[in-house]
Amino acid sequence: MLWLFKEGAFLAYLTLGSFEPGVLKEFLDKGTIGGIEVGRPEILLLFAIIMLVPLIMAFLTLTLKDSINRWTNLIVGIVFTVLGIIDIGDALGKQSAYGTLMTLAMFLTGALIVWYAWKSKQKA
Secondary structure: HHHHHHHHHHHHHHHHHHHEEEEHHHHHHHOOOOOEOOOOOOHHHHHHHHHHHHHHHHHHHOOOOHHHHHHHHHHHHHHHHHHHHHHHHHHHHHHHHHHHHHHHHHHHHHHHHHHHHHHOOOOO
C-alpha cells in the first residue's frame, strides 16, 4: 500500500507542478520545465522508471517470498528514500508549499517502507 501511496504522491506532485504560473508556457515555448529539456529520450526514460518502480514494487511485495520481499523492499526503499532526501533540499529551495508537502510525503513513505521492511520478521 505504501508503494501505491508513493506513486500517487509523485503523480500529484507532477500534476500540481504543471499548474504553476509559467510552467506550461515554458514547456510549450521552449520544451523545458525549470530549465530541463524534458522531451529528451533519457529524461523521459528516467521518468518512466521512477513511475514504474513503485507500481512494480507494489506487485512484488504481494508475490515475493518473505525473505526476498524484505530485502527487495529494503534496497529499493533506501534508494527512493535517498532520492527523497535530495528532493527535499530542492523543494525547500523553491519555497513551494505544495512541492515541499508532496516531497516530504514521498520521503516519509520511502522511510516507512524501509522501516517496515527492516522490522518485519523473516520466517524460517
